[in-house]
Structure formats: C-alpha cells, structure tokens
Amino acid sequence: MRDYAALLKECGLKATFQRMNMLESIEKSGHMSIDAIYDEVVKIHPSLSLATVYKNIILMVDNGVLIEVPIEGKKSKYELSKEDHIHLVCTECGEVEDRPHMKETDSVLHTLTHSEHFKLEKQQINLYGVCRKCQMEVAS
Amino acid sequence: MRDYAALLKECGLKATFQRMNMLESIEKSGHMSIDAIYDEVVKIHPSLSLATVYKNIILMVDNGVLIEVPIEGKKSKYELSKEDHIHLVCTECGEVEDRPHMKETDSVLHTLTHSEHFKLEKQQINLYGVCRKCQMEVAS
DNA sequence: ATATGTGCAAAGGGTTTGCAGATAT
C-alpha cells in the first residue's frame, strides 16, 4: 500500500479523500472499472458523485498515476501505474491478473520496433482465456 | 481481397451489400472504427444506417469474421480475422499497423500460461508509440 | 486566500432497440 497523498502531490494534484479512496480501492482490487470504483468508494463517501470519479480517472490517467487497461468487448479497467507486465484476462469471470513481464519477450519487441524505426512508448500484452478458478468451476 | 460472400455464408449470415462493403472497406484500410466504416460505406450506399453498421459489427465479431482491437483512450477498431499478429499503434496519427507475430514471443507466452493453468484463447499485443511517418513530420 | 476539487443537474453523444418494410436464399 503506497503513500497515495504523496503520489498525488507529486503530480500537482490535491490529496482529497475521494482520490485517495479511489486509489486504495484500485490497489486492493488490482483492476477496476469506473462503475466498480464508484460502487466501492461510495460506501465510504455516500456523497460521492459519479462525475467526480470520471473527472479523477481522467486526471490521474493523464498524470500517469493510473493506467487504462482496454479490454475486448468490455469497458476499460484501471490499475495503479507500475512497471510493464502482462495481463491475463479471464473471459468467464472478467477478472484481470498481472504476471511479470518477461525479458525474452521484451527484447524481441524492442528489436522489432527498433528495426521499424517505431518510437516505442508503451507496450500492452493481454492474454485472454479461462482462469484456473473458472476452469475448475466448469469441471465441478 | 477475399470472397466476402462465402465468408459470411459460412457463418450462416446473409451476404448483403452492406456487409460486403463493410468488409471490403475494413480490409482495404486495415483497421477501422465504427464511424469510419459508416463514413466509407455510406458513400456507396447513401441509405445506409449507422444502426445497421452497429448490428453487423456485433454479428460479425460474434461469428469470428471480425476482430475487435481495443485501444487505450480511444474507440475500438475492427479488422478482418487473420492469424495472430502484433499491432503498432501510433499515438500521433492513430494509425494501426500489423506486424508478424514472432515465434519467440509466442512460445514464451504459451509457456507462461501453461504453467499457470490458464487456458489461453487469444493473445493481443499492442505496442504504442510514434510511427515512422509521424516522426519525420515532427522533424521537418 | 486562492486555486482546485466536488456534487448536482442538465446536456451531449454513442449505442441499442423495436418495428415495419425490404431482401437474400
């Protein structure tokens, strides 16, 4: 659990309770949609407005505090910024899990983009499939 | 240029002019948003409805004729189904280019998911950055 | 003290839906 207040202030954003609670929920869950964030934080802040959540998501993505994870056929989820990693997206339950980004893959992709004269800024690897838990549930 | 009529009939979809023109536009362009598809096809079919485009996109994605390419901060684009490949997404002009999927990467990802007991269905590698053309324009 | 942020309500835009007429098979 990080120092959310410091994280926000570094970007010139005020450390409001709304924002800190949003970050805490997101970090705890890992990856959340905007609705899920609102549902979670409104429990603590009954006066929270969905508009505030939208505004803050945009601000925090623009400032690099959050990362958007676009997902096929669904709404984007958001996660705290961290070093490159791979997403395992379960097509059954919708859960997203992180896995360490692998050096072999990384170097291959850098070589590819370098030879293309493509100025690589960010990579996003999403693997879609059925997670262990959902496989077991189907079996039972 | 494929046989769009056959492609559609294989899925049990009727080969209408609207659908075939959509597929032709998408294949020609490579990757298109829904709006772009509508703008292109309505030139040929002035009576085309945006609702028809939406309905057909959903149908063709569900039937595996099209693939959705979700993109950070933007609306999804759609491409014809083809074997796995990498997307280079230009953050300046928004263009998406395909690159062959690399065997090294592929085997690493399969190893990873296998060891996780994650039943891999589909992989999606998006590399965001500035394409060659946009780099040159900034320079000039 | 003041620039920012929040909440509300309204506006805006994208997407979906229902239905009657048209079309592919």
Add this chain to the structure above:
DNA sequence: ATATCTGCAAACCCTTTGCACATAT
C-alpha cells in the same frame, strides 16, 4: 416463401460539462 436484414426513430445508457459551494494547500 420465409427467415433474415435494413432503416428509421425513439429510447437508453454512459460520459461530459457548467456552475455554485466546499476544501486542500
């Protein structure tokens, strides 16, 4: 001939915006 598809218009979100009040610094 008939199941499917299209186009239209309305409905339905989700998301954004403007503004007055509240809050962090």
